Structure formats: structure tokens, C-alpha cells
Amino acid sequence: MRTLLDLRLTMESGQPPQFFWNKTDGKYWRDFSHGRCYLWQSGDELFFSGCDERQVREFLRLEDSLEEIYEVLSGDAVLAEAVQRFRGLRITKNDPWETLVAFICSINNNIPRIRRNVQCLLRNGQMPRPEELAGAKLAHAKLGFRERYLRETASRVSSMDFGRIGRMGYDEAKQELMKLPGVGEKVADCVLLFGFGYLEAFPVDVWIHRAMRAYYGISGVRKIRQFAREQWHPYEGYAQQYLYVLVREHRPRV
């Protein structure tokens, strides 16, 4: 399959696939109930096995028109350069429950350890459903203070229609997510962006904070979110991801 895509950047830029997928000999893979799925890229050609094309297109959001998105983002010099430098970086579409678990694990944590935490929770490569996780032993995952958030959230989600959130408007969906323990504004936005596919979500973490202050002279979550909406709507999520990789390139990762 031929597409505008940088698979490595997409899979290894702090999105859920970095926590759930493995990499061997340049190929990304993950086990599903129906078997092991592989993804790899050679030149600008995308290959896959063990999964059907429809799933791959949804997972990598190949229907998003990057050219149209780049047009919206290129209104300022910073992002104009970022979309050139990281051309082909895409937002991924992941399972909402898995995404919620991963970003509860992400609280005041670093990417390598988030991955270890998440991998410890998997059973046969799959994230246990909320009702299973609510009653499971979690100590081996070494989640620290996040264990209580995760267990309580799992319990709450198991007795609600979680998928219903994905059918709400962005603001209502976010409000609903933030009722869960351990889910503040940042985690909610990550779940909405990477799990439910709301491209207008703009997660503000420490790196985005630095980026906005350094590149635009703006600080304060409130002002940052307002600016993002004015500049990049409805593709705030893409703007965020390009800013994230840009600012992290300037400072070495942990």
C-alpha cells in the first residue's frame, strides 16, 4: 500500500502504539485474538500481515488528508517547519479502554516506564476488560500511586456504557471522562484524541507547555488551549503531535 506515512515516527512518538506494540527487525507487531499482526514500511510502501487492510487504514488513520491538515497547520512558521521535518507523522486510532489505561499509567511518568507498566498489565497481548482489571492483582505492574486510580476507574467503567462517550460532542465527552478518578484534563484529551478519535483534542503536558512558551511565548493551560483552537481548529490534535516531537527533539528524552 502506498501512502503518505512515516511509520517509525507514528509508532514511536509517544502515542499508544509505543506502549502496546513491539518491534523486531524493523517490523512492528502485536498479538490479537486472531493472531499476530505485523506492520512494516520499505521506501514509501506500507506492508502488513495478519490483519486486514480495513483495520490498518483505521488504526493509522490513512483516510486523514495530511495535505489538507498541513494547510491548516502551516499558518505559522513553527508548525510550517515541523510538518516539513516530520512529514508523514499521523495520529493513531486506538482502542478507547486501552488508551485510558495507558494514559492513567502515564501520570507523572516517563515513556519507557509507561510501556513497562502497560506491558505488565497485558494478558496474552490483550488488555483485560474493565471488570477483569477491577479485580486483578496489580502489584506486579508497579504502578505506584496510579494503581488506585486504575482500579477505581476500571470498576466505574465496568458498570457504564464506555462507548457512549464516543458518540458525544467533544466538550460533553471530556466532561464525562473527567468524572473518572485519575482522569484530569490532560488524560481526558489523550483518550479523546488517541482512543475516540477527536482530532480537536489538544493534550497539554509538560512538553507542550515548554513548546508553547518557547515558540509562541504563551503560558497557562487556559491560554494555550484557546490559542490552539484559534490557530488550528479542527486539527488541534495533529498540531499537538507535531509540536510534541519538535520540542522533544531539542531536549534529550529520558
Place this chain on the structure above:
DNA sequence: ATCCAGGTGTGGG
């Protein structure tokens, strides 16, 4: 030893 990591919850001005 001290700081930091894709923050949240709580308590205070």
C-alpha cells in the same frame, strides 16, 4: 543526592 517524567487531587490564598 536531587531532579524529572505525555498529571491528578486537594487544600490554600
Place this chain on the structure above:
DNA sequence: CCCACACATGGA
């Protein structure tokens, strides 16, 4: 509205 602090864990 904003700010300070605790919260486990482990790498730098």
C-alpha cells in the same frame, strides 16, 4: 482564578 504540595517508581 492561580499556586504549592504529596503521590510511587526508577533512570539520569
